[in-house]
Amino acid sequence: MAQYIFLTLALLTVITALLMVFSKNPVHSVLYLILTFFAIAGQYVLLNAQFLAVVHIIVYAGAIMVLFLFVLMLLNLNEDSEPQKSSRWKIGAGITSGLLLVTLVGALKGSIQLQVPESSNPSVGxxxxxxxxxxxxxxxxxxxxxxxxxxxxxxxxxxxxxxxxx
Amino acid sequence: MTALLLLISAVVIQKMALILILFVVTLGIAAYSTYGERKVAAFMQDRLGPDRAGPFGILQPIADGIKMFTKEDFIPRESNRMLFILGPGIFIFVALMTSAVIPWGTVFTGFGLHVDLQVTDVNIGILYVMGFVSLGVYGIMIGGWASNNKYSLFGAIRASSQMISYELAMGLSIIAIVMLSGTLSLRGIAEGQAGAWWGIIPQWNIFVQPLGFLIFFVCALAETNRAPFDLPECETELVGGYHTEYSAMKLGFFLFAEYINMFVSSAVISTVYFGGYNFPGIDAGWLWGLMGPVVLFAKTFFFIFVFMWIRWTLPRFRYDQLMHLGWKVLIPLAILNMVLTGGGSLLFGQ
Structure with a gap:
């Protein structure tokens, strides 16, 4: 049961995060990022960390993202007003984030050997x-x-x- | 195994029923708060108020509801259609979610029954309330921005900056309560206020936290966008504020959610500062225990009345006064209250 919930939440996290990156409208991006935060808060609840989940929502969704939304709404950015960056920047950004991905995958590769302490106490969080x-x-x-x-x-x-x- | 399943399903059915009852009761109270507001306003202005629909105008909320549903539902051409529809939906959803952690009565055990009048007793109940309060901004901001109207945007920005500012003082006044009761669970906070000092004065938090209550109450007024903090919908400057472009039931959702917020914050104030379902003599037998919800509702209705009383008595703040009060008066006072509470509990023990 918990596994299905985890998979649903993980899928939701990835999809909303991708939508955040790919949506053209910056306000939509912020709203998708908020959904991502909610999915991550759901993972915290699965790990019995209710406090962390609620604080995550209050701090990220309740405060930081509101400020983001504030700035975006006041500037009213959209496709027309945003200056088009040259393709040199896009290639540079692509290479940088690709390198970061390689580093992350490399770091996660060794995680199989990692001993995850199975907590016997469910109230640890x-x-x-x-x-x-x-x-x-x-x-x-x-x-x-x-x-x-x-x-x-x-x-x-x-x-x-x-x-x-x- | 089957016994366990039966037990679980009994609990699930009980909780489902409770959620349904709570939903209907919340909507009913919100609907009749609009009627109550108009009657209170009429009384204060020496008028009669609504008296056409039914005896004493008692059917007025139903007439209003029918009117809202049957009006033309207009979506501006230049607006962001999806977000325009999403805004009021989020606002009323967030307003309805908060009541899930409020304990409406004592846990009743007996006759083979276990009745817990609380949808869910999360051990961080008060933070859950704060979390949903902080999410309330989104409905207004999304709705105001998606309308593509400068007055809507101004109203939305005023509302959100006001809500962010007053959340801080609200959280700080809650910390003092948490220090005294030693728990974040609303059930725990309510249970900690049972009993009486010297057999007369009920052990409610208001008597040890008068300053904290004042700060919390002012912040609750600001969070619900009620007068004197109703700048987001200030007619003289902003036409209608963030819901200028809304019509029909979408406007109804915005207006309705305000009354739901009022009901829920009154219930939270009663639970945190006025003993919740506790009253002197609740221990005198299980029959009196059943009176708990009635007492809590009485306290809640009293605070809804105070909200209305304030609205029709005080004029609206100017915007700089609002920010001054929030940042330079309430937050320092809340920190002072925290220090006093900490010192007090250190000196006098628990």
Whole structure:
């Protein structure tokens, strides 16, 4: 049962991601990307990580993609207004992403030998355990990430200030 | 094996029935909220309000519904057809999804029955609500942009920036509640408010989180786009706001979803801050336990009334005032509330 759900979600992820890349209208692209995020959130739920799934939706679909949509709607980009790039750029982009694909496939090739720890505890992804792990085993990276966020916030406020007196 | 299947199917049927009841009740309450709103407005303006359709105008929502369905359904030629239709659909879908995690009553066990009046008790219930609140923007943005009308676009952008801004303060005020109750599940939050201090004052979160409640309530007003935060549909500047180009039942969906949002946020406020289905004396026997849903609905209706009361009392904000209130008043206050809650629970224990 879980396998069928996984396959459906995986198929949905790939299809919506491809549609995101191939659709001509940038607003459609953003909407397909949101669907992709939902499919990935579904995978998190399958892994018993409800907290991660909801946070994924809130942060990506609820905040970041709204800002994307904002910018696209204000600029109102479409096929006519978008400058046509020369084919040199397209070839360059094709080669670069092809190399990335080779790297990813190479990295995934060895994953068969990888020992996936079969978790006996189904509640491992629940918020209680996540919090415990974050504040014991990973407390230093967690705090560093917090400082990084604070720095980004202060930076955003500084950039946003119109007349900065130094 | 068959016993297990039977048990599972019994649970599934029970949940299906609950979802259906909840759906119908939500639509019914949203429909009669429109009637209630017009009656409240009439009372406040010393008028009579709707009184033609049936006794006291009680059939008015049905007449409105028939009118909405039979009007000409117009799609502008230059609009993005698919997204134009999708917009109101997403908006009402998101509005209806939120009520799934609200516990409507105590878990009833007895007579070989196990009745749980909650569609699903996910252990991150309050985050689920926040997630769907943050998705509510999409219906408005897609609808407003697809109309290909500058007033619609302005309305959509106002709505979404307002909703993003007030989500932050809302989330921060929820954190204080989570710190006190130690759980993200709405069932857990509701259960944590059972009982009374010194046998008189009910242990509701409002008495320990008055500031948090105020912030949450103001944010709920802003999230539902209700006056005084109804700038997205400000007639004097934007014709009709994001639904300027909409007609017939597509417009109906937008207007209807606002009332659904109002009902659901009232229910969430009642659950989080006013004890949910708890009331003094609920422990006095299982019969009183059955009163839980009635009490929760009474609290919810009271908050729907407060929403209307505020709408017909206060004038609309100016846009810079709205942003000032959201970013420079509510967010610092919410952080202060968080610090106070943390300090308080450290000093006085749980």
């Amino acid at each position: 629940l918020v209680e355990n996540l919090g415990k792990v974050l504040f014991t085993d990973f407390v230093v990276p967690f705090e560093i990430a917090g400082i990084l966020f604070l720095a980004a916030m202060v930076g955003a406020v500084m950039v946003g200030k119109r007349d900065l007196k130094v």
